[in-house]
Amino acid sequence: QQQVKQSPQSLIVQKGGIPIINCAYENTAFDYFPWYQQFPGKGPALLIAIRPDVSEKKEGRFTISFNKSAKQFSLHIMDSQPGDSATYFCAASIAGNTPLVFGKGTRLSVIA
């Protein structure tokens, strides 16, 4: 059962554009929502994470928007660059020692 649904599966944007990746979750007990960036042949790297007590969090060019009532959260990448081309995964977990539940990933290509 897919507990975190991620879309789109792939995304192509022009350099400088703002790609938006969306995730929806079902389990209302989730209270930790990170985003990871993965380059081919590498492990995922934590980009940014949010908890349900805030609706938005920004770190550098990366912003998470969180809508608790809709059970959705999204990643925005400002001023995207070719170096941002990677696969992005959203995830969710319940506070404590529970494993992350990952979305299926979005392959982003930023073209010059």
Added chain:
Amino acid sequence: GAVVSQHPSWVICKSGTSVKIECRSLDFQATTMFWYRQFPKQSLMLMATSNEGSKATYEQGVEKDKFLINHASLTLSTLTVTSAHPEDSSFYICSARDRRSGSTDTQYFGPGTRLTVL
């Protein structure tokens, strides 16, 4: 800070042999480590959760006798693929939680180990 290493980064072995993959938290102590498997162009699939000093908890469908996990210290977990077969070829990634972190939910991933079984 919060660096996780894996060794080896890649390994090629013959069918029937066993392969051990190490996961180390270099600058922090990890209460919990996780092992994932990833197929090309797919998401990460959790295999097992490993807590220091106790038995690993395996996800449904993961053979515990085939994928042996040992978490002997707060900085080291190992995954041994026993009697490997070509279908075990995959990208194996570990992650660790930093017990010092203000957020005990933060997971840091290793660089992964590419296993190819001939």
